[in-house]
Amino acid sequence: MAEKIVLKEDILDSFISILTTLTGIIPRASHRDGIKYFIEKKIAENNYSIDEYRKLLFTDKNLISEFVNECTVNETYFFREEKQFALLKNKIFPNWRYKSPEKEIKIWSAACSYGEEAYSLAVMALLCGLNPMVTASDINSEVIEHCKDGVFLSTSLRSVDGVSYQKLVLPYQREDRKIAFPQDIKNHITTMQMNLAELDSPKNILILPKNQNIIFIRNVFIYFSIELRKQILKIITDNCLADDGYLFVSMNEIAQLDSTIVPKSLEKLSDGNVFYFHKISDATRAGDKKEVL
Numbered sequence: 482m483a484e485k486i487v488l489k490e491d492i493l494d495s496f497i498s499i500l501t502t503l504t505g506i507i508p509r510a511s512h513r514d515g516i517k518y519f520i521e522k523k524i525a526e527n528n529y530s531i532d533e534y535r536k537l538l539f540t541d542k543n544l545i546s547e548f549v550n551e552c553t554v555n556e557t558y559f560f561r562e563e564k565q566f567a568l569l570k571n572k573i574f575p576n577w578r579y580k581s582p583e584k585e586i587k588i589w590s591a592a593c594s595y596g597e598e599a600y601s602l603a604v605m606a607l608l609c610g611l612n613p614m615v616t617a618s619d620i621n622s623e624v625i626e627h628c629k630d631g632v633f634l635s636t637s638l639r640s641v642d643g644v645s646y647q648k649l650v651l652p653y654q655r656e657d658r659k660i661a662f663p664q665d666i667k668n669h670i671t672t673m674q675m676n677l678a679e680l681d682s683p684k685n686i687l688i689l690p691k692n693q694n695i696i697f698i699r700n701v702f703i704y705f706s707i708e709l710r711k712q713i714l715k716i717i718t719d720n721c722l723a724d725d726g727y728l729f730v731s732m733n734e735i736a737q738l739d740s741t742i743v744p745k746s747l748e749k750l751s752d753g754n755v756f757y758f759h760k761i762s763d764a765t766r767a768g769d770k771k772e773v774l
């Protein structure tokens with residue numbers, strides 16, 4: 482039988498520091514026990530010493546990937562924060578259809594988890610008569626595979642939120658109650674593994690989704706330092722968001738993103754109690770400057 486290992490707090494801290502270096506994630510106190518349990522089990526089952534496993538987390542790609550997958554929090558569901566989806570349905574998507582009826586709308590669900598967010602965006606855009614191309618990315622390799630498969634448990638439909646739009650995915654519910662999207666919906670989704678803490682690496686700069694009309698980057702900033710939030714917002718605003726594009730974070734996160742963090746080219750807008758960002762084009766900003774002068 483594997484010998485039981487118990488990690489002391491300072492040893493756990495040293496593993497968490499590896500996690501933060503790899504991913505930017507600073508786990509909440511409530512997640513530390515889960516991480517501790519995983520490391521203790523891994524070490525015991527493989528007869529590693531603590532030091533051996535810690536060193537492997539710098540060199541062994543499979544172990545690194547498994548460690549990162551275990552330490553991410555992947556809570557998500559269809560039409561989460563339905564007020565934001567109401568804004569898309571009632572304002573942003575109809576405007577797009579009016580102004581650019583033939584043009585594909587590019588949407589990026591960054592930190593998409595299993596993919597409910599990406600599919601919610603795609604089916605909502607299709608309902609509004611648009612042709613969406615949704616890029617779904619996450620650091621966790623397992624959730625990305627799940628998103629690619631397009632099959633979801635019925636627990637991804639919640640009774641507390643998202644209810645107004647669940648009818649959009651119910652046509653794809655099977656007898657086993659799972660929601661399985663057909664190929665013609667999956668054709669609107671592209672998946673990629675992307676670490677938001679390394680957006681400026683030479684590899685990522687090449688594959689970053691460009692000219693995105695809408696970016697959803699929700700419920701992930703909460704895990705990052707202020708400095709990393711600022712860095713990510715700058716990179717995606719400058720390199721990924723199209724002029725006049727919209728960027729959504731979760732309603733819990735928006736209050737923490739003040740003018741010291743948000744790039745000048747993003748203006749904060751509100752519609753009722755929905756807050757979001759709009760990228761002001763260079764031309765508009767130049768015009769504004771002239772008026773001031």
Ligand SMILES: C[S@@+](CC[C@H](N)C(=O)[O-])C[C@H]1O[C@@H](n2cnc3c(N)ncnc32)[C@H](O)[C@@H]1O
Nearest residue numbers: 504553557592594620621676677678699700701
């Ligand atoms: C709580 S889920 C949010 C899912 C979805 N955006 C939503 O709001 O329902 C957070 C996701 O962020 C991902 N994540 C954490 N750190 C990341 C990083 N450095 N790069 C990319 N994704 C990351 C996790 O794997 C997880 O799937």
